[in-house]
Amino acid sequence: MAFLENLFGGAWPLVWTLAKIIAIVGPMMLAVAYLTYAERKVIGYMQVRIGPNRVGYKGLLQPIADGIKLLMKEIIIPSGANKILFVLAPVLTIAPALAAWAVIPFSPELVLANVDAGLLYILAMTSVGVYGVIIAGWASNSKYAFLGSLRSAAQIVSYEIAMGFALVGVLMAAQSLNLVEIVKGQAGGMFSWYWLPLFPMFIVYLIAGVAETNRAPFDVAEGESEIVAGFHVEYSGMAFAVFFLAEYANMILIAALTALMFLGGWQPLFDIAPFNWIPGFVWLMFKIGFVLFLFLWFRATFPRYRYDQIMRLGWKVFIPITLVWLLFVGAMMQTRYGYLFH
């Protein structure tokens, strides 16, 4: 390390940060590729099919083959499209999804930027992601894409509020906006994790997370039976693939956040001998994997929500639930049972 520091001199902090970014984004992209494979396999088995099984051993090379196929395809820009924004939209979709990973801690020390307002930063970054969708829909100059982006914008704005309130609950319980502190506040077995004192918020956050990533059953933005493929109907080749990557990167992000804020992050299931031998990183990955499995499970299980049902659920159900629970947690913290909510 010292040798490298000497080699780069003043540019060392920059190089070191870049190296850390690559160390996060590289495995992330691989995880995204294999999440698509996992999705096809899991849903395949749920629907009594086998799923991809031709490319490589049990189809393990399928995501690579898909990637190469999409790379080789032409990116068609519709003649009436706004060229700059059309190309910018996929970038705007994936950039916040990746930028949010800067504050995600993988262990008490392993975090790119241990910023104090990490939770706020996450909320800000996930709310910026909607621009890619809106711009894609508008720049395509296509009715279907436009309808898709309108639906998506309305949905994301609606669910962001409930999501924000759920995070306020976490903030109250942990008394910190720092993600490392939040996980440290949940030490001591699964009954100290925040899913228990903040149970309604945990459920709201999970469901709002599904809505925020435009996944089934909240995928009216894509709604292939009504508006073909929604906001990315005009995209092809790698530009389409970037939207796809962003969707899955967002899924992993929401799963990671759920794991960190409600499921104890790197804390073991029980803080006793055989469980705390397993390193924290493995626990975190296991929890992220569990939430991701829920995402896939939802998709295979539930029919798509109708648009008015989505709006009703977001505004009339989730926001009141989170508000009431905020009051409840706040009031309980003043009583002698307050320790249960920390």
Next chain:
Amino acid sequence: MNFETMVFYGFAAILLFAGFRVITTRNPVHAALFLVLAFFTAAGIWLMLEAEFLAITLVLVYVGAVMVLFLFVVMMLDINLDRLREGFWDYLPLAAFVATMLVIEMAVVLGSRSFGLDIVPAPIQHAADYSNTKELGRLLYTDYVYPFELAAVVLLVAIVAAIALTMRRRKTSKYQDPAQQVNVKRADRVRLVSMAAAQPSSTKS
């Protein structure tokens, strides 16, 4: 010129450019997107002033929510540039008056007498574990609790008013009662009929 100054001038240049493009660009959607860029760079400058809570809240509230709704509306406009240009010269005197007043007011407030470096010094560099957010919360709920509550009440009134405006109901709109939908039983919708198997009539083959 150290690194921070360089970054500041970079942000300031982008902010001015974006602000300028908001009012000069022809397409309203582009204008809205330039406004987003302006908010983002302003947040960057606030970050440099060690106001990370305000900076992130700016992105969260204005970029993440307000501008999304703005864009939402602007996207659906029928952009007719000729109509937009109409009456430019009629409005110019009034606009020029308003602009001049704004500039004078800003000059008075932001003049070197009240905003100079000796009155508003550069923010003190805090340690990495200093929590801007906690400090802000403490101030808001102790020293400034009455102005804060007043602002909250004003916002509440605005919310109530906005919702009250949407309360009118059209006679033609179709509305479904979700509770009724959920409470539907199978027997309300389909009737199970038990009937004997029938033979197809023999006249047709």
